[in-house]
Amino acid sequence: MKTVHMLGKEQIEVLDIPEPEPKDDLVVVKIMASGICGTEHTPYYGKSELEINRGHEAAGIVWRTDKAKLVKEGDRVSLYPTMYYFCHKCRPCLSGDWYHCEHPMAHQRFPGTHSQYELIHEDCCLPIPDDIPFDTAAIIDDCLGTPYRGIKKLGVNATDTVLITGVGPIGAAATIISKFFNARVIAVDINNLRLEHLSQYGVEHTINPLKDDVRKKVMEITKNKGVDVAIECSGMEEAQVECLDTVKPLGRVVFLGIKSESTAINVLRHFILKEITVIGSWASRPNEYPEIIEMIQLGLSARSLITHKFKIDDTSAAFKTFFSGKSVKVIINPWDQ
Ligand SMILES: [Zn+2]
Ligand SMILES: [Zn+2]
Incomplete structure (x- = not known):
């Protein structure tokens, strides 16, 4: 495969390797979109x-x-994006909060979903209905799930x-979800192409910080x-x-964004006097x-987040396109010839 x-x-290179073998609760999934x-x-x-x-x-x-x-074989599934194998017995697991499992173990998934087949624990195979296309299903748990x-x-x-702030894949997904709940949206990004992509969703205002002062404009x-x-x-941080x-x-x-790990917070002005609620997710x-x-x-309109699709042989071009910023969500279709 x-x-x-x-x-x-x-x-990046595309390799031919032996297909993985199912073992115990590890199943082989034919990847239709990654x-x-x-x-x-x-x-x-x-x-x-x-x-x-x-x-x-x-x-x-x-x-x-x-x-x-x-x-069972033949089920259409979306793969839960995790690198851990959860115990399903501790209190967080039982409440549905797998990420805070008290006994996480290394996941044996292999080789990564940019492949024709992926070996994965069956608990990470979430069934999808027939009317959800594979490319849309591929972005449910991470790209849409994180902002949701x-x-x-x-x-x-x-x-x-x-x-x-920041309308790459996660911010664009946050935009369509906020619009789904009928909120008004002000989108901020230094990338005009990404701001323009949002016009189809009826976003009320866009701000490019390279041109305008975000605070003043808001x-x-x-x-x-x-x-x-x-x-x-x-x-x-800014x-x-x-x-x-x-x-x-x-x-x-x-x-939600994960680049900067610390930020200059003014506890009095931001938290105490304004009494705002700040959370991470x-x-x-x-x-x-x-x-x-x-x-x-x-x-x-989840599918509209996908701006580009590539064959697996063209994965190098797929990554180039994704990180060039001239795209929103990029999908690899491992079986397209
Ligand atoms: Zn657990
Ligand atoms: Zn991800």
Whole structure:
């Protein structure tokens, strides 16, 4: 089967390796669509080569099983994007919060979803209905799930004006979800192409910080009130502080972007006097994916986030396109010739 080998320094090769064998609860999934994620920046630009690849946003068909109990051959599934194997017995697991499992073990998934087949534990195979195409299913749990979880925690609704900083795949997904809940959106990005992509969703305002001062512009748009909600997706420190500065008193902020690890917070001005709620959010949980599927069935335009599709042989071009910023979501179709 074909798989992608990440060599580092922007080098990628497509290899032919033996198909994995199912074993116990590890099943073989035929990958029909695999998305490139922003977290693959390190394997792509890093100096060292990976064992194979870090593809993790994918959907496909359960192809071969051994002792699987939860899925059967032929099931259409979306793959839950995790590098851990969860105990399913501890308190967080039982509440559906797999990410905070008290006994996580290394996952044996192999070789990464930029491949024709992936070996994966059956608990990570989440069934998808027939009316959800594979490319859309591939982006449910990570690209859509990450902002959905944050937006759900903040209870974004039709009375909210929402500031979204950074409109790459996660920010664009945050945009369509906020619009789905009928909020007004102000989108911020230094990339005009990505801002233009949002015009199809009826985004009310866009700001390019290279041209305009974000704080001034937001205050002008909101008549000096500030926004109700800020969703930070860029991971840049400047944007993190802009979110805290421009959210109105009693407003809500969620941090989703992961570049900068520390930010200059003014505890008195931001938290105490404005009484804002600030949360972080990481990935999604399996119990959130049926809600996202339902939203797609009700009209959430998830598929429009996918701007480019590539054959597996053209994975090098796929990564180049993704990290050039001239795209939103890029999908690899391992079986397209
Ligand atoms: Zn991801
Ligand atoms: Zn657990």
